[in-house]
Amino acid sequence: MIKKLAKNYLVRRNNRRLKKRIPEMIYSYEHNGVIIPTTRVSNSSVINEPSNLLLGDFVFIGHFNFIESSNGIEISDGVQITNYVSILTHSSHNSIRLYGKDYQNHSNLIGYKKGKVFIGKYSFVGPHTTILPGASIGKGSLVKPYSLVKGEKFPDFSIIEGNPAKVVGTTKELDKRFLNDHPELVKLYSQWAEEKK
Numbered sequence: 001m002i003k004k005l006a007k008n009y010l011v012r013r014n015n016r017r018l019k020k021r022i023p024e025m026i027y028s029y030e031h032n033g034v035i036i037p038t039t040r041v042s043n044s045s046v047i048n049e050p051s052n053l054l055l056g057d058f059v060f061i062g063h064f065n066f067i068e069s070s071n072g073i074e075i076s077d078g079v080q081i082t083n084y085v086s087i088l089t090h091s092s093h094n095s096i097r098l099y100g101k102d103y104q105n106h107s108n109l110i111g112y113k114k115g116k117v118f119i120g121k122y123s124f125v126g127p128h129t130t131i132l133p134g135a136s137i138g139k140g141s142l143v144k145p146y147s148l149v150k151g152e153k154f155p156d157f158s159i160i161e162g163n164p165a166k167v168v169g170t171t172k173e174l175d176k177r178f179l180n181d182h183p184e185l186v187k188l189y190s191q192w193a194e195e196k197k
Contacts, residue, residue, distance in 0.1 A: 010028050010030065010035055014026050014029075014030060014043075022043075023042055023043065023044040023064070024042065024044075025041070025043075025062075026040065026041050026042070026043055027040050029041045029055075031050065031053070031055050032050060032051055032053075036055060036057060036059075038057045038058045039055060039056070039057060039058065039059040039060075040059070040060050040061070041059075041061040042061060042062055042064070042065070044063045044064050045061050045062070045063065045065040045067065046065070046066050046067065047069065048066070048067065048068045048069060048070065049068070049069045049070045050069065052070060052071065052072045052073065052089075053067065053069040053072075053073050053074075053075070054072075054073070054074040054075070055075050056075060056077035056079065056121070057077045057078070058077055058078045059075055059077070059078070059079050059080075059081075060081065061075075061081045062080075062081060062083040062085075063083045063084075064084050065081055065083065065084065065086070066085075066086045066088075067081075067086075067087045068086075068087065068088045068089055068090070069117075070089050070090055070114075071089035071090055071114045071115060071116055071133065072089060072117070073087060073089060073116065073117045073118075073119075074116070074117070074118045074119065075119050076118075076119060076120050076122075076123075076139065077121045077122070077192075078121050078122040078192075079119050079121070079122070079123050079124075080123075080125065081125045082125060082126055083127045084127050084128045085125050085128070085129050085130075085131070086129075086130045086131070087117055087119075087130075087131045088117075088130070088131065088132055088133055089114060089115060089117055089133050090112070090113065090114040090115075090133055091112070091113040091132060091133055092109070092112055094110075094111030094112070095109040095110065095111040095112040097111075098110060098111050113132075113133050113134070113151065114133050115134030115135075115151050116133075116134070117133065117134070117135050117136070118135070118136040118137065119131075119137045120137055120138045120139030120140065120141060120156060121140070122140050122192060123137055123138075123139060123141040123142070123143070124142045125137075125143045126143055126144050126145035126147065127146075128145055128146045129146065129147045129148075129149065130147075130148050130149065131143075131149040132148070132149060132150050132151050133151050134150075134151025134152070135149045135150065135151050135152065135153075135154070136152070136153040136154065137149065137154050137158070137160070138153075138154055138156035138158055139156045139157070139192070139193075140156055140157040140175075140193060141154060141156065141157060141158040141159070141160060142158075142159050142160065142171050142174075143160045143161075143165070144159070144160065144161040144162075144168075146163070147160055147161055147162060147163065147165040148162070148164050148165055149164075150164045150165065154167060157170050157171045157172045157193075158170065175189065175193075
């Protein structure tokens, strides 16, 4: 009974916040009928086809993002998606240009791309980034602002940058500095960083 009351309260509170139209973080985010108490999503972010989105714990999705998950997106535990990010699982602009007004009268369109997007645990996606269909970003990665991440696989702990985005370094080097200065964090870091998929 208490769980049901708490869920109803959270749903009503979140619905009131969504109606305000003021960017605000929604804590204890409800996704596909399940409350994820550790995940926060802005009421100004749009999630298209939410039933095809797999959302982990401790996820942060900031303001003014567009997440189009018609072909499936997995956002793993601890991922941070900042602001003004687009994550797309289909791209039709080439097909529309090629077929013109006849676009909707065809199937198996030339130039039409679709694919699942995966973002690994504890990765960070900087502002104004676009992630295209088929992209797979390994765990512990950092995508720098204004990057265009095309549909390819990026290894774990990548620093990703550019248009088109390329691997320009490894977050392992950044983390090593902190871990050397704070050895008490090594065990916590290792718990997820050395975990096999």
